[in-house]
Amino acid sequence: xxxxxxxxxxxxxxxxxxxxxxxxxxxxxxxxxxxxxxxxxxxxxxxxxxxxxxxxxxxxxxxxxxxxxxxxxxxxxxxxxxxxxxxxxxxxxxxxxxxxxxxxxxxxxxxxxxxxxxxxxxxxxxxxxxxxxxxxxxxxxxxxxxxxxxxxxxxxxxxxxxxxxxxxxxxxxxxxxxxxxxxxxxxxxxxxxxxxxxxxxxxxx
Amino acid sequence: xxxxxxxxxxxxxxxxxxxxxxxxxxxxxxxxxxxxxxxxx
Numbered sequence: 001x002x003x004x005x006x007x008x009x010x011x012x013x014x015x016x017x018x019x020x021x022x023x024x025x026x027x028x029x030x031x032x033x034x035x036x037x038x039x040x041x042x043x044x045x046x047x048x049x050x051x052x053x054x055x056x057x058x059x060x061x062x063x064x065x066x067x068x069x070x071x072x073x074x075x076x077x078x079x080x081x082x083x084x085x086x087x088x089x090x091x092x093x094x095x096x097x098x099x100x101x102x103x104x105x106x107x108x109x110x111x112x113x114x115x116x117x118x119x120x121x122x123x124x125x126x127x128x129x130x131x132x133x134x135x136x137x138x139x140x141x142x143x144x145x146x147x148x149x150x151x152x153x154x155x156x157x158x159x160x161x162x163x164x165x166x167x168x169x170x171x172x173x174x175x176x177x178x179x180x181x182x183x184x185x186x187x188x189x190x191x192x193x194x195x196x197x198x199x200x201x202x203x204x205x
Numbered sequence: 206x207x208x209x210x211x212x213x214x215x216x217x218x219x220x221x222x223x224x225x226x227x228x229x230x231x232x233x234x235x236x237x238x239x240x241x242x243x244x245x246x
Contacts, residue, residue: 002236002238002240003232003233003236003238004229004232004233006232007225007228007229007232010228011225025221026221027218027220027221027223027224027225028224030224030227033223033224033227036227036230036231036234037230039230039231039234040230040231040233040234043233043234048233065237068234069234069235072231072234072235075231088228088231088232088235091235091236092231092235095235095236095237099237106237106239108239116239116240132239133239135237135239135240136237136239137237137239152237152238152239162240163240164238164239164240165238165239165240166236166237166238166239167237167238169235169236169237170236170237170238173231173232173235173236174232174236177228177229177231177232180228181225181228184221184224
């Protein structure tokens with residue numbers, strides 16, 4: 001959800017930028033966008049859809065994550081010429097790297113889990129070496145984590161019930177998404193490097 | 206306010222909606238943040 005906020009903020013900021021400058025809000029042309037839907041679908045059943053995620057076997061999670069992110073890497077490579085995609089792709093690559101190096105799941109340390117969960121959390125809800133809840137993470141001690149610095153090591157200082165742990169890759173993905181959508185409202189000269197422009201929200205009167 | 210919303214909707218191209226959707230799904234699938242709520246299922 002935290003990444004969706006970056007998308008929403010980027011869209012609103014880019015649209016406002018276009019409206020204030022009395023310009024069109026335009027989307028760059030992306031190739032093979034269906035790959036993103038293909039990549040998201042298994043994750044939707046594994047992590048998002050309430051009816052399936054609780055019964056989704058933990059042993060299948062690494063396969064879902066690795067195959068899904070491989071498809072996203074292919075999509076990124078096909079569209080790397082689109083400005084902003086290299087930021088998205090860098091974040092994806094960093095997350096993919098640490099996931100691949102740690103049993104096919106995103107590592108999170110017991111210390112970070114401790115900062116994430118309320119102090120009165122009942123024992124037995126999580127364990128080292130096990131999947132963390134119904135998410136993409138596996139709880140691993142820092143010493144057992146390969147490329148620890150790329151794992152979920154940051155925690156937003158929000159009220160405890162709304163805290164998130166995230167990685168450097170997540171930061172780049174959020175920044176890349178925001179930048180792409182913000183840039184769509186930029187003046188024409190800034191977009192001249194786009195290979196093709198299509199789709200517009202006409203100038204607001 | 207109602208007129209502004211109608212103007213906004215009228216001027217949205219389907220490719221804009223599709224692109225924003227693609228970026229949102231990409232971010233969801235590529236990112237791996239962990240939330241407190243995750244533990245609750």
